[in-house]
Amino acid sequence: MDWLGIGVFILSLAFAGLVIILIPVMKKLAATLDNTASTVETVNKSIGDVTGEATVLLYNTNETLVDVNGKISKLNPLFDILHDTGESAHHLTSTLARYTAGKAERGHAASEFVDRKNLEGILRGAAFIYYLREFKKEYDKK
Known part of the structure; x- marks a missing residue:
């Protein structure tokens, strides 16, 4: 055997x-x-x-937001009525202040007191009170 064969054998x-x-x-x-x-x-x-659970959670969240938005939209007319009632009260008090300010301004204040804008707010306030009473009646029946 030569050295190459021995090396290959060892390898x-x-x-x-x-x-x-x-x-x-x-x-x-x-x-x-x-x-x-x-x-x-x-x-x-x-x-x-x-x-899957995240999808259900997102669906429930969307349903809750739709419900909350619906309820808020139902409350918007009440806030409009309260706003008009506040404006009416402001107009009424400012008219009364002008009315008591002097004798010369009393005629002008009386005409503003009867003004449609002032009465509209008062009527909306009365409608709001009526609505609350009707709601309370329905609530008491339940």
């Missing part, structure tokens, strides 16, 4: 030893990759469940 023995040493490592690597694959599969299922 083949080293390679065989390396393969024998690496077999358990490769088995553990394969087991780790299997565990990783099952973990990724579990995570995918969990993400699907969380996504």
Whole structure:
């Protein structure tokens, strides 16, 4: 045997030893990759469940917002009535203040007292009180 054959033989023995040493490592690597694959599969299922729950949560939130917006839109006329009643009260008090300011201004203040804008606010205030009484009657019946 020549030196080349001996070198190839030694290299083949080293390679065989390396393969024998690496077999358990490769088995553990394969087991780790299997565990990783099952973990990724579990995570995918969990993400699907969380996504479904988030979708339900968003749907319920949207339904709640629609309900709140509907109730607020029902309250808007009441706030308009309260605003008009406040303006009417302001006009009434300012008219009364001008009325008592002097004898010369009394005729002008009396004509403003009868003005449609002032009476409209008072009528809306009366309608608001009527609405509250009717609501209370219905509430008491329940």
